Amino acid sequence: MRRWHQSQGVEFLERIGIREGMVVVDFGCRVGHYSIPAGKAVGSRGCVYAVDKNRRALVTLAQSSARHGVRSVRTIRNDGGTTIDLPDSSVDCVLLYDILHMMEKPVRMALYRDVARVLRSGGLLSVHPSHTDAFMPNKYFAGMAIEDVQHEIQDAGLLYQATMWWRISHDSGLMDSSVLNFRKR
Numbered sequence: 803m804r805r806w807h808q809s810q811g812v813e814f815l816e817r818i819g820i821r822e823g824m825v826v827v828d829f830g831c832r833v834g835h836y837s838i839p840a841g842k843a844v845g846s847r848g849c850v851y852a853v854d855k856n857r858r859a860l861v862t863l864a865q866s867s868a869r870h871g872v873r874s875v876r877t878i879r880n881d882g883g884t885t886i887d888l889p890d891s892s893v894d895c896v897l898l899y900d901i902l903h904m905m906e907k908p909v910r911m912a913l914y915r916d917v918a919r920v921l922r923s924g925g926l927l928s929v930h931p932s933h934t935d936a937f938m939p940n941k942y943f944a945g946m947a948i949e950d951v952q953h954e955i956q957d958a959g960l961l962y963q964a965t966m967w968w969r970i971s972h973d974s975g976l977m978d979s980s981v982l983n984f985r986k987r
């Protein structure tokens with residue numbers, strides 16, 4: 803994962819639209835396979851709020867950020883709910899990567915609403931909809947296609963922008979995956 807953290811991940815996140823100085827939320831960050839490259843992409847003028855309910859994962863992320871010399875990542879431990887503890891319209895980008903399959907539909911809809919609340923107008927929501935029927939169907943995404951995920955996010959009021967096909971981090975390796983991008987109106 804060294805190359806992912808140092809260059810491939812940064813290049814991917816720049817490709818989806820993350821830029822220097824931005825405020826990013828990595829919701830369900832685990833040990834930070836996206837938070838760390840995002841921290842490099844936003845630089846010292848930006849900030850990555852890395853949110854997870856798992857305290858041990860956040861400790862590992864904090865240690866890993868220090869090792870990588872990334873100072874723009876701030877860890878936030880939540881209670882496993884869907885509220886993002888930040889002000890309205892204060893965020894440029896939210897990442898929901900490899901997490902939505904862990905939530906029932908009403909919970910996902912509540913999360914999309916809070917994502918829309920914290921995003922500024924024109925802000926980016928980027929989603930890695932893993933574990934649909936396209937790849938290792940799991941938990942609440944079993945029986946769902948990637949397009950079903952796209953449609954429910956559109957139903958929550960976010961504007962669908964594009965689907966990207968890219969080699970990205972999943973668990974502790976890299977795999978070719980679809981990433982869906984949306985904008986707040």
Ligand SMILES: C[S@@+](CC[C@H](N)C(=O)[O-])C[C@H]1O[C@@H](n2cnc3c(N)ncnc32)[C@H](O)[C@@H]1O
Nearest residue numbers: 830831832835854855856882883899900901904
């Ligand atoms: C499979 S990992 C994905 C990690 C990371 N996004 C990635 O793609 O490498 C999912 C993470 O989401 C966290 N998680 C699940 N539901 C959550 C919630 N409601 N609030 C915060 N974290 C949550 C889990 O603790 C876990 O660390």
